[in-house]
Amino acid sequence: MHKSLWAGIALFTVSFASRGGAQGALSLEGLGYPTGGLSARAEGTGGGVADFDALSTVSPASVAGVGSPALFLQYSPEFRRVTSPAGSATTTTARFPLVVGVLPIGESWTMALSSSTFLDRSSETSLSRVEVVGGPTDTVTVTEQNKVLGAIDDFRLALAWSTSPRFRIGVGGHAFAGSNRITFSQLFPDSTKFISSAQAGRISYAGFAASVGMEFRPSRVIGFAISGRKGGDLRAQSGDTAIGKGRLPDHYSGSVTFEGIPGVIVSARAAHDNWSSLNSLSSSGIQAFDGWDIGGGVEATGPRIMQRIVTVRAGARFRTLPFGFNGEKVSEKTFAAGLGVPLTRDRASLDIAIQRAARTAGSDVKERGFILSVGLRVSP
Amino acid sequence: MKLSPILPRVFAAAALFVSISSCSENLDSTGVCDVLCTQIGGAVQNITLDAVLVDTTVQALSGLGTEPGLLLASRGDTLDTRVVIRFDSLPATFVPTGDTAQPIASVDSAYIRLMLDTTTIKGTDPVTIEAYDVDTTANDTSSAAVLALFRPDRFISSQTFLRAQLTDTLKYFISNAAVLTRIQSGAALRVGLRAVSVGSSQLRFISTEGSFGPEMFFRATPDTLTAPLTVLPFSRTPVGEAIRAANLSDYTLIAKAPPPAPPSVLAVGGLPARRVYILFDIPSNIIDSATIIRATLLLNQLPNTGIDPTDTVAFLPQVVLAGKAVTDPAKAAQIIGAISVDTLRLRPGDAGPANVELASAIAIWRTVKPDTLSRAIVLKSVSEGNSPLELRFSSSEDVVAALRPRLRISFTSKVPLRLP
Numbered sequence: 001m002h003k004s005l006w007a008g009i010a011l012f013t014v015s016f017a018s019r020g021g022a023q024g025a026l027s028l029e030g031l032g033y034p035t036g037g038l039s040a041r042a043e044g045t046g047g048g049v050a051d052f053d054a055l056s057t058v059s060p061a062s063v064a065g066v067g068s069p070a071l072f073l074q075y076s077p078e079f080r081r082v083t084s085p086a087g088s089a090t091t092t093t094a095r096f097p098l099v100v101g102v103l104p105i106g107e108s109w110t111m112a113l114s115s116s117t118f119l120d121r122s123s124e125t126s127l128s129r130v131e132v133v134g135g136p137t138d139t140v141t142v143t144e145q146n147k148v149l150g151a152i153d154d155f156r157l158a159l160a161w162s163t164s165p166r167f168r169i170g171v172g173g174h175a176f177a178g179s180n181r182i183t184f185s186q187l188f189p190d191s192t193k194f195i196s197s198a199q200a201g202r203i204s205y206a207g208f209a210a211s212v213g214m215e216f217r218p219s220r221v222i223g224f225a226i227s228g229r230k231g232g233d234l235r236a237q238s239g240d241t242a243i244g245k246g247r248l249p250d251h252y253s254g255s256v257t258f259e260g261i262p263g264v265i266v267s268a269r270a271a272h273d274n275w276s277s278l279n280s281l282s283s284s285g286i287q288a289f290d291g292w293d294i295g296g297g298v299e300a301t302g303p304r305i306m307q308r309i310v311t312v313r314a315g316a317r318f319r320t321l322p323f324g325f326n327g328e329k330v331s332e333k334t335f336a337a338g339l340g341v342p343l344t345r346d347r348a349s350l351d352i353a354i355q356r357a358a359r360t361a362g363s364d365v366k367e368r369g370f371i372l373s374v375g376l377r378v379s380p
Numbered sequence: 381m382k383l384s385p386i387l388p389r390v391f392a393a394a395a396l397f398v399s400i401s402s403c404s405e406n407l408d409s410t411g412v413c414d415v416l417c418t419q420i421g422g423a424v425q426n427i428t429l430d431a432v433l434v435d436t437t438v439q440a441l442s443g444l445g446t447e448p449g450l451l452l453a454s455r456g457d458t459l460d461t462r463v464v465i466r467f468d469s470l471p472a473t474f475v476p477t478g479d480t481a482q483p484i485a486s487v488d489s490a491y492i493r494l495m496l497d498t499t500t501i502k503g504t505d506p507v508t509i510e511a512y513d514v515d516t517t518a519n520d521t522s523s524a525a526v527l528a529l530f531r532p533d534r535f536i537s538s539q540t541f542l543r544a545q546l547t548d549t550l551k552y553f554i555s556n557a558a559v560l561t562r563i564q565s566g567a568a569l570r571v572g573l574r575a576v577s578v579g580s581s582q583l584r585f586i587s588t589e590g591s592f593g594p595e596m597f598f599r600a601t602p603d604t605l606t607a608p609l610t611v612l613p614f615s616r617t618p619v620g621e622a623i624r625a626a627n628l629s630d631y632t633l634i635a636k637a638p639p640p641a642p643p644s645v646l647a648v649g650g651l652p653a654r655r656v657y658i659l660f661d662i663p664s665n666i667i668d669s670a671t672i673i674r675a676t677l678l679l680n681q682l683p684n685t686g687i688d689p690t691d692t693v694a695f696l697p698q699v700v701l702a703g704k705a706v707t708d709p710a711k712a713a714q715i716i717g718a719i720s721v722d723t724l725r726l727r728p729g730d731a732g733p734a735n736v737e738l739a740s741a742i743a744i745w746r747t748v749k750p751d752t753l754s755r756a757i758v759l760k761s762v763s764e765g766n767s768p769l770e771l772r773f774s775s776s777e778d779v780v781a782a783l784r785p786r787l788r789i790s791f792t793s794k795v796p797l798r799l800p
Contacts, residue, residue: 023416023417023800024408024409024410024412024413024416024417025409025412025416026541028409028418029800030800031799031800066581082409082411082412082416083412084412084414084415084416085410086412086414086415087411087414088411088412089408089409089410089411089412089413090406090409090411091406091407091409092404092405092407093405093407094404094405121800122405122407123407123409124407125408125409125410125413125416125417126409126410126413127407127410127413127414127417127418127419129418129419131423132424132426133424133673134426134674134676134788134790135426135672135735135788142421142424144419144420144421146417146420147407147516182797183419183422184642184795184797186421186673186792188669188673188674191739192673192720192737192740193737193739193741194672194673194720194739195671195672195673195674195739195740195742195743196673197671197673198794199794199795199797200797201797203798203799215796217725236799238796238797238798243798243799244799259732281798281799282797282799283799284418284799284800285799293473297453310572325416339735364415365412365415365416
């Protein structure tokens with residue numbers, strides 16, 4: 001066959017080669033796993049107190065309840081095990097999903113600056129296949145290694161107003177930014193015959209959103225909170241080239257707390273995310289599903305240890321993760337327990353939560369994980 | 381509600397321990413990839429191109445005496461090679477133990493130590509090595525002039541070795557008188573060695589270029605307390621050309637060699653040594669736009685039954701480093717660089733397909749523009765100049781198109797690192 005014709009065939013195949021994602025876990029499909037912006041305290045109660053919690057980045061109104069300047073940092077490693085009929089994988093993902101700084105301004109206003117993980121895509125996979133390379137009988141095992149590091153983060157500036165604990169209102173401006181650093185390698189066993197290759201790239205994301213929240217406590221016993229976030233465009237680019245555009249998902253949530261039992265706070269929350277607005281940010285057709293996030297829990301005054309009253313928490317949560325697997329929704333059930341310990345005469349506090357998460361997508365693939373969250377709040 | 385005060389402490393301690401132990405990430409989900417991962421890279425495409433622009437056989441012009449070995453062969457009508465060792469600088473004095481320097485007045489136990497590559501010995505019959513005085517004022521590199529000196533009046537000595545005596549270190553004793561005569565007259569001692577055997581015989585000695593070259597030893601006094609003198613090969617000519625003179629301190633002289641391959645055939649090896657030069661015309665869009673994972677030069681081997689057809693010849697592809705300014709293939713084929721340590725081994729008498737892997741060359745060409753580095757390779761025998769074995773291949777002049785050299789390239793698409 002003529003050389004130029006072969007060259008044409010080569011270019012054709014280059015242009016239409018297959019591609020797709022290779023995330024290696026149900027929770028890491030698509031753009032990644034949403035950590036939710038919940039503090040260790042809120043996670044310990046199944047998310048029930050999230051709309052009231054100043055250290056969670058759900059409602060901008062909640063920052064008004066912090067009382068004093070505070071700095072909060074949270075570390076949340078996840079220990080995950082994914083099982084499939086073909087095998088299993090155990091991973092450890094170290095995350096720092098939340099950093100919050102809160103500063104009261106005057107009697108009525110409070111400002112907060114925070115960074116929380118929106119979608120974490122950190123993953124590493126290795127897939128082998130047999131290919132004919134060379135002559136018709138020359139088969140060789142090709143190993144594709146794909147490593148993705150990075151996340152889209154939510155940087156929020158919140159401003160809240162409150163003159164009494166009965167009513168708080170707040171607004172927030174969000175900048176979503178981050179990147180996925182991708183390393184893709186194709187490895188061959190014999191370097192004298194084959195050339196292994198490696199590609200590296202970075203996909204950057206940028207978008208904006210605005211949020212509003214409100215708390216209302218008609219009595220000492222009960223409280224209500226609602227919040228919403230309206231998403232703007234989320235753009236993705238590789239180098240200087242725009243490679244995709246979607247809408248940040250709109251988010252609505254409401255929480256209710258009941259404090260009718262002395263020393264006990266019972267809370268519940270329902271939230272909805274329009275994740276499907278991210279559908280256009282996929283090159284392989286991975287489907288995003290709108291989903292509910294429902295949870296509740298109890299926070300109670302626990303035993304006194306070393307002159308400190310420890311708060312204990314427990315909760316449960318059910319939610320739909322943004323990105324499906326094989327066209328099916330991925331659901332996550334979480335059971336959580338936690339505690340809070342005041343430190344240095346209440347100028348600092350340590351919150352710890354452990355969550356047991358189970359994720360399914362209506363298939364033989366099961367995913368189980370423990371998420372340990374350790375949050376430290378310091379009020380200078 | 382009453383909780384044990386121990387529980388929170390245990391919980392906090394466990395949390396601290398787990399937090400510390402989780403500092404190192406392990407993201408590898410390979411175990412479930414068969415189900416949860418999708419192929420990212422494109423399927424491998426294999427195409428065969430008639431990409432050979434120039435293919436030709438050229439001489440290995442590295443020069444007489446540059447080989448790492450000295451081939452002494454007597455293969456009947458097929459092959460006859462001699463070895464020349466030049467001792468152009470002989471000592472005139474020696475220092476007896478406990479005495480001062482004295483002129484050399486006698487020579488005893490003179491021998492040339494030769495390091496023999498025993499793995500390449502051919503023949504089982506005893507072999508006699510004859511030494512001749514091949515000193516001449518004729519042109520240094522004139523083989524005919526030197527060969528003419530292997531005649532009776534130039535005979536120096538001979539020594540016969542049984543096959544069992546052919547060990548890795550040979551002591552070849554030569555005439556003491558011949559050495560003494562050259563010392564006393566201030567003349568050069570140029571020894572030409574010729575093998576004589578009832579049957580076929582072939583020996584390969586290590587040359588000076590091979591780091592363990594010949595050395596001559598002799599005693600200038602019967603007193604064994606005085607150490608023997610050592611003389612290394614040295615050539616005074618060509619005058620003013622130190623490198624060529626060094627090469628000519630010991631070299632192989634070809635008296636008779638197998639007939640060369642026809643011009644229309646590509647030949648690797650043989651005596652005098654030859655190489656194959658191949659210049660490719662690879663479409664730049666393949667090199668630039670695709671990820672080449674394998675490149676194979678497809679050759680058709682032709683049988684060469686001339687000499688040792690069942691022996692093995694190892695050869696290597698090497699990339700031509702000459703720029704486009706060097707247009708003469710014979711010259712370009714001398715400016716080469718190693719790209720592979722994995723040799724291809726073929727038997728000269730065999731016929732059929734032979735594949736030469738060029739992955740390493742492609743890796744180099746991918747990074748250098750063709751204007752800077754031509755897409756050319758050289759096929760070179762590992763024992764170039766030291767072995768009469770010659771491999772032959774069909775060239776692009778072969779009447780059967782399918783037997784001509786071709787280039788098979790396997791590649792995948794370059795994967796755009798896109799959204800999931």
